[in-house]
Amino acid sequence: MANQTASAEDFEQLLFESFHDIDPVEGTVVKGKVVAIEKDLAIIDVGLKTEGRVPMKEFGAAGRDGTIAVGSEVEVYVDRVENAMGEAVLSREKARREESWVRLEVLYDKGEKVEGQIFNQVKGGFTVDLDGAVAFLPRSQVDIRPIRDIAPLMNVPQPFQILKMDKRRGNIVVSRRAILEESRAEQRSEIVQQLEEGQVVEGVVKNITDYGAFVDLGGIDGLLHVTDIAWRRVNHPNEVLAIGETIKVQIIRVNQESHRISLGMKQLQADPWEGIAAKYPVEAKFTGRVTNITDYGAFVELEPGIEGLIHVSEMSWTKKNVHPGKIVSTSQEVEVVVLEVDPEKRRISLGLKQTLANPWESFADKFPIGAEIEGEVKNKTEFGLFIGLDGDVDGMVHLSDLDWNRPGEEALEDYNRGDIVKAKVLDVDIDKERISLGIKQLGSDAMADAAAGSDGLRKGAIVTTEVTAVTDGGLEVRIADTDLSAFIRRSDLSRDREDQRPERFAVGEKVDARITQFDKKTRRIGLSIKALEIAEEKEAVAQYGSSDSGASLGDILGAALKGQDKK
Numbered sequence: 001m002a003n004q005t006a007s008a009e010d011f012e013q014l015l016f017e018s019f020h021d022i023d024p025v026e027g028t029v030v031k032g033k034v035v036a037i038e039k040d041l042a043i044i045d046v047g048l049k050t051e052g053r054v055p056m057k058e059f060g061a062a063g064r065d066g067t068i069a070v071g072s073e074v075e076v077y078v079d080r081v082e083n084a085m086g087e088a089v090l091s092r093e094k095a096r097r098e099e100s101w102v103r104l105e106v107l108y109d110k111g112e113k114v115e116g117q118i119f120n121q122v123k124g125g126f127t128v129d130l131d132g133a134v135a136f137l138p139r140s141q142v143d144i145r146p147i148r149d150i151a152p153l154m155n156v157p158q159p160f161q162i163l164k165m166d167k168r169r170g171n172i173v174v175s176r177r178a179i180l181e182e183s184r185a186e187q188r189s190e191i192v193q194q195l196e197e198g199q200v201v202e203g204v205v206k207n208i209t210d211y212g213a214f215v216d217l218g219g220i221d222g223l224l225h226v227t228d229i230a231w232r233r234v235n236h237p238n239e240v241l242a243i244g245e246t247i248k249v250q251i252i253r254v255n256q257e258s259h260r261i262s263l264g265m266k267q268l269q270a271d272p273w274e275g276i277a278a279k280y281p282v283e284a285k286f287t288g289r290v291t292n293i294t295d296y297g298a299f300v301e302l303e304p305g306i307e308g309l310i311h312v313s314e315m316s317w318t319k320k321n322v323h324p325g326k327i328v329s330t331s332q333e334v335e336v337v338v339l340e341v342d343p344e345k346r347r348i349s350l351g352l353k354q355t356l357a358n359p360w361e362s363f364a365d366k367f368p369i370g371a372e373i374e375g376e377v378k379n380k381t382e383f384g385l386f387i388g389l390d391g392d393v394d395g396m397v398h399l400s401d402l403d404w405n406r407p408g409e410e411a412l413e414d415y416n417r418g419d420i421v422k423a424k425v426l427d428v429d430i431d432k433e434r435i436s437l438g439i440k441q442l443g444s445d446a447m448a449d450a451a452a453g454s455d456g457l458r459k460g461a462i463v464t465t466e467v468t469a470v471t472d473g474g475l476e477v478r479i480a481d482t483d484l485s486a487f488i489r490r491s492d493l494s495r496d497r498e499d500q501r502p503e504r505f506a507v508g509e510k511v512d513a514r515i516t517q518f519d520k521k522t523r524r525i526g527l528s529i530k531a532l533e534i535a536e537e538k539e540a541v542a543q544y545g546s547s548d549s550g551a552s553l554g555d556i557l558g559a560a561l562k563g564q565d566k567k
Contacts, residue, residue: 030046030047030075030076030078031046031073031074031075032044032045032046032047032052032073032074032075032076032090033045033071033072033073033074034068034069034070034071034072034073034074035051035070036070037056037068037069037070038053040055040056041053041054041055041056042054042055042056042068042074044074044076044090046076046078046090052076052078052090053090054074054076054090056068076090078090100130100131100132100133101133101167103131104130104133104162104165104172105165105167107162108162108165113159113160113161113179114130114159114160114161114162114174115130115131115157115158115159115160116128116129116130116131116135116157116158116160116174117129117154117155117156117157117158118137118150118153118154118155118156118158119154119155121150122136124138124139125137125138125139125140125141125142126139126142126150128160128174130160130172130174133172134172135160135162135172135173135174136171136172136173136174137160137173137174137175137176138173138175140177141163141174141175141176141177141178142176142177143176143177143180144177144180144181144184153176158176159176159179160174160175160176160179161174161175161176161178161179161182162174163175163178184219188219188220191217191218191219191220192220192254192256192261193256195217195251195254195261196251196254197251197252197253197254198250198251199250199251200248200249200250200251200268201217201248201249201250201251202246202247202248202249203215203216203217203218203222203246203247203249203263204216204244204245204246204247205241205242205243205244205245205246205247206221206243207243208237208238208241208242208243209237210226210236210237211225211226212224212225212226212228212229212237213229213237213241215247215249215263217261220261221261222249222251222261222262222263223260223261223262223263224237224241224249224263224264224265225262225264228252228262228263228264228265228266228267229241229265229266230265230266230269230304230305231266231269231271231272231273231304231305231306232301232304232305232306232307233291233292233299233301233307235292247265248265248268249263249264249265249268250263250264250265250267250268251263252264252267266305272303272304272305272306273305273306273343273346276306276341276343276348277341277343280302280306280308280338280341280348281338281341282338282339282340282341283337283338284337284338285335285336285337285338285355286302286335286336286338287333287334287335287336288300288301288302288308288333288334288336288350289301289331289332289333289334290328290329290330290331290332290334291307291330291331292330293324293325293328293329293330294324295312295323295324296311296312296324297309297310297311297312297314297315297324298310298315298324298327298328300334300336300350302348306348307348308336308338308347308348308349308350309347309348309349309350310324310328310336310350310351310352311349312324314339314349314350314351314352314353314354315327315328315352315353316352316353317353317356317358317359317360317393317433318359318391318392318393327352328352334352335352335355336350336351336352336354336355337350337351337352337354337355338350338351339351339354358430359391359392359393360391360393360428360429360430360433360435361430362390362391363389363390363391363393363428363435364428364430366390367389367390367425367428368425369425369426369427369428370424370425371424371425372422372423372424372425372442373387373389373390373395373422373423373424373425373437374420374421374422374423375387375388375389375395375420375421375423376388376418376419376420376421377415377416377417377418377419377420377421378394378417379394379417380412380415380416380417383398383399384396384397384398384399384401384402384408384412385397385402385412385415385421387421387423387437389435393433393435394435395423395425395435395436395437396434396435396436396437397423397437397438397439398436398438399411399412401426401436401437401438401439401440401441402414402415402439402440403439403440404440404443404445404447404523405483405485405523421439422439422442423437423438423439423441423442424437424438424439424441424442425437426438426441447484447520447523447525448520450479450482450484457479457482457484457515457518457525458515458518459515459516459517459518460514460515461514461515462512462513462514462515462532463479463480463512463513463514463515463527464479464480464510464511464512465477465478465479465480465486465488465510465511465512465513465527466478466480466508466509466510466511467505467506467507467508467509467510467511468485468507469507470502470503470505470506470507471502472490472502473489473490473502474487474488474489474490474492474493474502475487475488475493475502475505475511477511477513477527479525480510484525486525486526486527487527488511488513488527488528488529489528490502491530492513492516492527492528492529492530492531493505493529493530494529494530494533495530495533495534495537500530511529512529512532513527513528513529513531513532514527514528514529514531514532514535515527516528516531
């Protein structure tokens with residue numbers, strides 16, 4: 001009975017030890033021995049109660065060249081200790097993968113490179129074999145620049161950089177681009193250190209953009225800006241350069257930190273701006289080609305590398321506020337005059353209108369002051385008329401020069417755009433490009449004519465007038481033998497207040513009055529019957545009596561009137 005009990009206890013202990021030994025084996029890599037090879041399978045004893053079978057192909061080249069033979073020791077991964085057939089489930093591939101994961105984690109922690117092969121294409125990138133472990137290579141991490149054909153990179157051993165590892169999910173992300181960038185950075189640094197400003201080197205045009213071209217200097221790119229390609233204007237780099245072309249360039253600037261290199265081609269040629277002032281003297285005429293047109297003018301190439309600007313104000317004598325493109329066109333040959341040269345700022349100011357006759361000078365020669373002209377009313381403004389004249393210039397008739405006798409605003413109503421009118425030239429200002437005209441000057445000035453001569457009208461003179469209208473405020477009259485009109489105010493109708501009544505006069509009646517104001521500038525004439533009566537009274541007193549003679553005013557006036565009758 002005691003022996004039976006001991007046997008049972010021994011069995012339980014053996015069973016416990018058996019399970020204790022087996023559990024840790026599953027899911028791990030163990031060493032085993034090849035005990036037999038049957039067809040394409042290797043029978044491997046890993047020290048368990050049963051043996052396992054592993055396909056020879058899982059051993060790679062070693063399985064094909066006979067390296068794996070009976071008695072060989074190998075490492076395999078134990079999936080399960082025993083399957084339905086009573087055999088151990090073993091895997092050489094999983095063993096290799098497990099080994100790779102351990103090795104890759106060490107390299108990943110150190111930031112070191114790993115070697116692998118791209119062997120398949122998947123969505124968004126490629127799969128890479130890292131000696132048993134499979135990693136994902138995103139398409140963006142294949143190369144520095146997008147590549148169309150991946151075939152030359154497939155199944156080729158090459159270095160990669162691990163970007164991310166997640167063993168729980170079994171994910172590894174690698175980058176080939178990081179390796180290239182690191183290598184390129186080292187190469188660029190070495191090349192940049194060898195370059196110096198002013199150095200002349202050869203390079204190959206790698207890429208062309210609107211603003212310039214990128215030139216490969218043997219491992220590093222430099223930018224050749226469009227303004228540094230030639231001294232002349234280059235609208236686009238492809239006018240001069242082609243991709244793949246080998247060119248000589250000069251190093252203009254080198255930034256050791258950012259590794260940016262600025263290049264120049266024109267610096268290898270003579271500067272055409274040297275001695276420019278002597279070559280293009282002011283007021284000299286030259287022929288050039290229009291290269292560019294802007295809102296503010298047009299650029300004209302005088303020679304390769306030398307351009308001048310015709311400002312819009314110097315393009316035409318008469319066309320103002322017109323876009324330069326309506327006067328000249330690109331590639332047109334034009335004659336210009338040099339107006340100013342600034343070698344320091346590399347600017348030449350040109351004039352186009354200076355090659356043509358100044359229309360204001362021509363007009364002044366043809367139509368001197370006092371000449372009569374005829375033209376069309378081009379515009380009517382609140383201050384006068386603009387009349388089109390010979391030479392495509394305009395002259396202005398101011399309001400004050402429309403009519404002698406009427407206000408300008410009133411006279412302006414007689415004219416409309418398109419009317420053909422005659423006028424007289426009053427003044428020509430060539431510098432200010434102004435021509436003053438007068439319409440009223442075509443006729444005589446009645447006021448000036450009336451004032452002319454020794455017997456002309458002037459202040460204090462006595463005139464005979466004809467009443468043309470009677471109003472409450474006075475009389476409207478016309479001076480005899482003239483075209484002059486005037487107004488006699490109510491208070492000036494008589495010396496006596498009771499006789500200061502306009503209604504005692506009739507239209508057509510002749511009335512004598514004294515001129516109290518005669519202003520040719522303001523064209524004002526003041527008349528007064530009252531002033532005439534006072535003047536006559538003073539004259540009578542002076543001739544026929546005095547203030548202390550005792551004679552009455554009636555006596556004096558009576559004597560004066562008798563004296564006039566005798567005359």
